[in-house]
Amino acid sequence: MVAGLVRKMGWVGVSMLVRWLLGWVLGLRLPLLPAASPVEPPTVSVLIPARNEESTLPHLLDGLARQSLKPLEVIVVDDHSSDRTAAIAAEPRAGLPVAVLASLPLPQGWCGKTWALHNGVLASRGELLVFLDADTEPGPDFLECLVAAHQQLGGLVSVQPYHRTEKPYEQLSLLFNMVGLMAVPLGPGCGVAFGPALATSRADYDRSGGHAAVAGKVVEDWFLAHAYERADLPVSAFLGFGRIAYRMYPGGLRDMVVGFNKNFATAAGEVRWSWMLAVLLWLSGLFWAAWCLPASLLGWPLVGDRAVLSNALVYGAYALQLLVITRPVGRFAWINLLFPIPVLFFLGVFLLAILNLERGKVQWKGRTFSTR
Template structure:
């Protein structure tokens, strides 16, 4: 076996090591009753908010209150939030004018916390879709671990362009440690006690951060509070960027440009090594078929085997991450998409700003 083959094999095996250690939010029930305030920042979320509120109305653990903080929406967000849903206690809080130095989401949640009454604060993005036991499990895990507990939702894809997000979803999870006290937080779904929130400084401590979850995790760790994260497979899902391909490109560009520097170098090195093998496999099969430049074995059979090995791996490790089916068979396509958005993110880092939901945010 030549050195190229050994190198690809090592990178492929590394993918299994990274991909088979993604913990799912465990089952459990709260050991003692707690009053729960659910806080939802919403800016032009008329298409997504009904799924979340309907899901909250079916919870096995009923929240004390659900507060939708309307971040100056120009659509029917407020009207949809006030529609009655099986006795779900929902109220709408208009977000005050955005002060300098704050992002819309952090300002909305800061004001939502001030208006809330619960002992436990649960922050949910408006596009999340919880299963009936989600709040019960989340509260139980928080009672066990304390600090800040977050959940990365399962990515529910519908249209073909959404399949292009394959590598962004996967790399974002492979590049960080997950589980109890991992030090990583995911913004779509987070739970914390009010006391711990105040001790960490809350959203005021991360006021100007467009990717606030990474920095909120740092704020908790600075005051010796644990930060834990899990996958929402089977319990929490969302449909990312249903507004179209452009929204998806800008959204991932924003996250790349602002959070890339927060990833620990050791984890990133492992992911880059795995990605290099994936990129190699994406190139080798068409190169062997079309006579493109290629280092290593040009035999069609060996390159088909390498390609098939990565298809199998992607099918397995993406299963708890999102609904990605046929795109795994054509993974060179999301590879090209990933590289293109990565280059855009580098340019935005150089410019120092990115536009999201009609507002400009700093990437520095």
């Protein structure tokens, strides 16, 4: 029976089917932050590093003011901003105790974000530390669910926010979002951490070495997870669909290219290659699907079946898959149907990241960081 199926589909068709099925396995295993309420919730300090975030910070602070679980304090650490970040953070919000802390001069060997959070922790008083990026937008029950998850799991608990897109160029981030999630294990004790939203007890933070242990790391979340594991502390990660969102790189296409370039160049060596191999197999099928339909229509080079109908079916199968598996990850609608466009964008940024690895440095928010 199997041999008959292979003869009918051909090896190319069978290979494509296997890669497509692999996409379902990788894309449907992404766990969401569960809905729960903490038992006797601890005092919570929310720490926010902010560098030139005047356009994003109000969304976060307004969201924190609406939380069902009220934080003890919110500390915004102004990382030498040149805009109105500090002034906006200092604006009064009903029921939200916000303090603005000016970051000290950046010492050698530290990154701006790790230095800001290190000093924020020193100034905080809560039993539980919650680190939130300035562009995150928490729903009303986010802190409640995050604290409950931490009570159950301990160690370091992180959440990858839902990617809210507004402008057409933001849709190009489709594959970066999916590959970044598909290439790592997620869930309780997975050993992976996402920097936009993390929770830890003060005791575990001190035991791991905290941000001082990852002072010079641009992608500090990966290495913070390692620090917790070295201290024999669990590290867990979830998706934030329905709980917390963010809008990445609202400053334009250039910011998005540089941002993803930075992540690629600095975190490439941290990916678990057993997972990445599976992702590469899926990507190879997606890339082939992006090529096969226009190739069959325009007479471009093509291995295997050149029939337009069969290639349209392959294209449609991948478009349908993307529509389903991206739903809890981000707002990607029409771009799923035109997925060859984000495929080309992904490949272009990937090549730039390789060049930055060779150069040994990358720029981000006016600072130069090493990729080695």
